[in-house]
Amino acid sequence: MSGHTSPWMTEELSILREQVRRFLDREFVPHRERWEKDGVVDRAAWRKAGEAGLLCASIPEAYGGGGGTHAHDVVIAEETGRAGLGGGFGAGNGVHSNIVAHYLLAYGTEEQKLRWLPGMAAGDLIGAIAMTEPGTGSDLQSVRTTARRDGDHYVINGQKTFITNGQNADLVFVIAKTDPTAGAKGVSIVVVETAKAPGFRRGRNLEKIGMHAQDTSELFFDDVRAPVDNLLGGVEGQGFKQLMVQLAWERLSCAFGAVVATERAVELTSDYVKDRKAFGQPLMNFQNTQFKLAEAKTQAVIARTFVDELMMRLLAGTLDPATAAMAKWWTTDAQCKVIDECLQFFGGYGYMTEYPIARMYADARVQKIYAGTNEVMKLLIARTL
Numbered sequence: 082m083s084g085h086t087s088p089w090m091t092e093e094l095s096i097l098r099e100q101v102r103r104f105l106d107r108e109f110v111p112h113r114e115r116w117e118k119d120g121v122v123d124r125a126a127w128r129k130a131g132e133a134g135l136l137c138a139s140i141p142e143a144y145g146g147g148g149g150t151h152a153h154d155v156v157i158a159e160e161t162g163r164a165g166l167g168g169g170f171g172a173g174n175g176v177h178s179n180i181v182a183h184y185l186l187a188y189g190t191e192e193q194k195l196r197w198l199p200g201m202a203a204g205d206l207i208g209a210i211a212m213t214e215p216g217t218g219s220d221l222q223s224v225r226t227t228a229r230r231d232g233d234h235y236v237i238n239g240q241k242t243f244i245t246n247g248q249n250a251d252l253v254f255v256i257a258k259t260d261p262t263a264g265a266k267g268v269s270i271v272v273v274e275t276a277k278a279p280g281f282r283r284g285r286n287l288e289k290i291g292m293h294a295q296d297t298s299e300l301f302f303d304d305v306r307a308p309v310d311n312l313l314g315g316v317e318g319q320g321f322k323q324l325m326v327q328l329a330w331e332r333l334s335c336a337f338g339a340v341v342a343t344e345r346a347v348e349l350t351s352d353y354v355k356d357r358k359a360f361g362q363p364l365m366n367f368q369n370t371q372f373k374l375a376e377a378k379t380q381a382v383i384a385r386t387f388v389d390e391l392m393m394r395l396l397a398g399t400l401d402p403a404t405a406a407m408a409k410w411w412t413t414d415a416q417c418k419v420i421d422e423c424l425q426f427f428g429g430y431g432y433m434t435e436y437p438i439a440r441m442y443a444d445a446r447v448q449k450i451y452a453g454t455n456e457v458m459k460l461l462i463a464r465t466l
């Protein structure tokens with residue numbers, strides 16, 4: 082919201098915000114429409130983002146990253162969302178920098194970190210994480226993809242779907258069973274380097290109702306051989322635990338995306354209703370408009386206040402997964418409701434994709450589905466009752 086300063090902001094972050102805003106306006110915004118038509122962000126753009134410091138901002142400099150904190154990641158994500166790029170580069174970079182790079186940083190062996198993180202920070206290696214399969218999404222323990230040890234290799238067989246960065250990915254962190262008889266304890270993460278993986282195949286770049294510039298794909302693994310050195314962390318059976326520990330940050334970053342979109346919707350709509358006239362007066366003069374937008378702004382401010390508070394806890398190392406789950410479900414739910422109400426004020430124009438509010442409406446819906454569905458969030462919260 083204009084005039085609001087988050088308590089975790091610093092002068093250095095304000096400078097970063099300005100730099101990112103200028104970079105995106107100059108280098109990325111002019112390409113947005115083409116990327117949406119192509120269904121993917123150019124690889125060249127990823128390299129430019131790397132040069133500009135937009136990738137792996139919270140990865141230590143020793144591994145080629147920006148040496149910042151998650152506050153740096155959030156500033157970059159907020160500006161990406163405000164520039165209307167949240168459903169393309171924003172989503173892809175969220176997975177790449179905020180999720181995949183942090184799995185590597187937290188669990189990778191020193192050799193793995195040195196091998197892959199610098200390339201990820203430069204935009205030479207694009208990361209993806211492949212959990213979901215056609216037969217299982219929420220119930221991750223039931224994944225059927227296997228990674229069977231054969232000498233110095235794992236042999237991977239299975240199929241994944243809905244994988245963000247699926248077309249572009251160079252490094253796919255595959256959630257697979259190294260011991261299919263051991264339930265959650267048999268789950269491991271094996272890194273597939275797509276350039277060196279015969280038997281690895283990218284399926285369709287899936288057509289979605291929104292997020293058109295994001296390459297979301299099926300991936301196939303037919304006897305793909307990955308060296309044992311590619312087992313994340315080097316110890317089998319850690320995959321499920323590794324996935325659980327990172328969740329608080331993943332969910333909070335999703336919530337930040339929701340808050341930025343909600344704020345942007347209120348701002349775009351407030352401007353529109355002051356301009357658009359019906360029955361001889363601006364839409365803003367109708368009490369219905371004032372009440373609806375007052376409600377929307379209230380939701381945006383509540384959401385912002387909550388995520389800012391959780392960001393302070395995250396930076397202090399005290400954010401727990403259940404509270405992060407509250408932020409994820411509540412803010413994404415509010416995002417969808419507010420954008421729907423806002424779109425109504427645009428009348429027929431709100432249904433035209435050339436209007437940002439229409440694209441935001443389509444982009445928003447998935448927020449309640451991925452990063453753990455909102456129902457799964459409520460299950461996690463209920464366990465703390």
Ligand SMILES: Cc1cc2nc3c(=O)[nH]c(=O)nc-3n(C[C@H](O)[C@H](O)[C@H](O)COP(=O)(O)OP(=O)(O)OC[C@H]3O[C@@H](n4cnc5c(N)ncnc54)[C@H](O)[C@@H]3O)c2cc1C
Binds near residue numbers: 211213218452456
């Ligand atoms: C655009 C997009 C990008 C994505 N990116 C990735 C990615 O990069 N990597 C990746 O691995 N996956 C990704 N996903 C997949 C996403 O994480 C899954 O779609 C999600 O986890 C839900 O799984 P599912 O689709 O199999 O639904 P299901 O698990 O089949 O769920 C169907 C419905 O049942 C509900 N449900 C399930 N279990 C319960 C329960 N116990 N109690 C109550 N309700 C329940 C769910 O909430 C949901 O409403 C992406 C999805 C999309 C759409």
